[in-house]
Amino acid sequence: MKLIFRYMGKYKGAIFLAIFIKLIGTMSELTLPYILEYMIDTVVPSKNLGQVILWGLLMFAASVFCRQFNVMANKKAIYNAHKVSYDVRGDLFKKTANLSGDKFDEFSLPSLISRMTSDSYNVQSAVQQLQSLCVRAPMMLFGGVVMTLFMDFHLAMILIIMLPFLIGIVLIVSSKGIPMYTKVQQKLDTVVRIMRENITGIRVVKALSKTDYEKRRFSDANIEMARSDVKAGTVMAIPGPFMQMCLNIGLTLVVIYGAKRVDDGLIQPGVILAFLTYFNMITMGVMGLNRIFMSLSKASASADRIDSVLSADDEWVQEKEDYADSSDFISFDNVSFSYGKESKTKGAFAGGKREKAIDGISFSLKKGESLGIIGPTGCGKTTIINLLMRFYDVDEGVIRINGRKVSSFDKDELRQLFGVVFQNDMVFKDSLYNNIDFGRGISREEIESAVKDSLAYDYISELEKGLEYQADIKGANLSGGQKQRLLVARALAGRPQILILDDSSSALDYKTDAAMRRAIRENHKESTLILIAQRVSSVMGMDKIMVMDNGRCIGFGSHNELMESCSVYRETYEMQTT
CATH class of the missing domain: 1.20.1560.10 (ABC transporter type 1, transmembrane domain)
Known part of the structure; x- marks a missing residue:
């Protein structure tokens, strides 16, 4: 009361x-x-x-x-x-x-x-x-x-x-x-x-x-x-x-x-x-x-x-600024994390071991580089994104952006660095234009440019009202591929420093997927790209590829390097291309 x-x-x-x-x-x-x-x-x-x-x-x-x-x-x-x-x-x-x-x-x-x-x-x-x-x-x-x-x-x-x-x-x-x-x-x-x-x-x-x-x-x-x-x-x-x-x-x-x-x-x-x-x-x-x-x-x-x-505690605790001398733009240093309040407070499941979503993940990216993350469902791919954007705090290790710990960023300062498409992302009941702009006040020229880079222009230009076409709740009047291209356009429109695409092309055919990735590489070179996918063809053109299994990194390098050093990656590639 x-x-x-x-x-x-x-x-x-x-x-x-x-x-x-x-x-x-x-x-x-x-x-x-x-x-x-x-x-x-x-x-x-x-x-x-x-x-x-x-x-x-x-x-x-x-x-x-x-x-x-x-x-x-x-x-x-x-x-x-x-x-x-x-x-x-x-x-x-x-x-x-x-x-x-x-x-x-x-x-x-x-x-x-x-x-x-x-x-x-x-x-x-x-x-x-x-x-x-x-x-x-x-x-x-x-x-x-x-x-x-x-x-x-x-x-x-x-x-x-x-x-x-x-x-x-x-x-x-x-x-x-x-x-x-x-x-x-x-x-x-x-x-x-x-x-x-x-x-x-x-x-x-x-x-x-x-x-x-x-x-x-x-x-x-x-x-x-x-x-x-x-x-x-x-x-x-x-x-x-x-x-x-x-x-x-x-x-x-x-x-x-x-x-x-x-x-x-x-x-x-x-x-x-x-x-x-x-x-x-x-x-x-x-x-x-x-x-x-x-x-x-x-x-x-x-x-x-x-x-x-x-009255719930504000778990976003902004720490003092902490920089490390490094030429890396994004770095994960021995990062581990587990979901669930119970697991963190009690610290154990059956067998006395705490189940970790990711365990000991380390990698780094230069400004403008691209990283593809591939692995089976539930291996921790999306968890890496959740920690990078600080939806959750790490249990162990350190994550840095441009040499600065993510825990030292103000919430808005951190999130404005990103343009992101999540799995099963939301299309709102509004015009396509407003779905892309999302209240950010982006110019129409930038929105139209993002629409072209995401290949959404191919179908939007054929609609009677174009960008003013009204999407239904959850984009029910759009196909899966149309929704995904619209969501990619939303992520691109803000010209983010870090672009994250989490399984954002699963509904696209190989040709459209390749064309969209090519347009992003050519027109958004300033963005550091992290792409999560199930298909090897989607990540093989990335500068670096991380292969994950059961929360651990089991392979890291370019496509050619992984074909030589990672049997799991090689077998996946051969299975998907033969």
């Missing part, structure tokens, strides 16, 4: 105004039964028509007044709640975008999505209720009790005796509800993950006739979440019937005891009617408190989940 109050503090003026308006509206509503009692017991018996009309108009005015103030307060509460949730989502998005690779893996994408959506909505609902229901419900409850005390102390004591029991059970049940709702949100993470996997891989699911299997998998996760939600909702619903029963018993006692006091001439009949109205208000107040505690239990669990992301 600290997170909720922290964000509400930014709008405390507007929130206090909404609370004040709600307070005035509720107070005017509390006067209605009192006015009614006075009219029945005093004004009507006087048979003064003018007084009856006057007090009737006063009661009507009070009704309109409380209605308008309550509506106004609710509107302001909704507006303030939306502003708070807007800030929460904005900060959560910024934090998520800057999470280190380890932290992102720790939270997981589905969980971050549910925190951004479901959890932030729960916070929004709580902020709204804190401004409206949290004012109205206690005022109805305690204000009603106070008003009844002024009217008849003996009848009011019936209500006062019940209040500690009602409030006690609400507090006890609410303390049980918060951890339950935390589990509900965790189950929701699983549902989101399965849903995302199925939406992303829907073609694979259909192609392998696994629709029914995935339906069952989703259904199982959905049922688990529903069970947790029902369990939490059932526990949180316990106070409702109990409070209603107590209030009904109290109402019965008020009618019976009140009738006796009227019969004894101690109170007027209008007091009984006013008491019944106040009793109804008190009932609404108690039920409102129950709703508040249910909402705040959800919001508290959600706020804790959001705060765990917002």
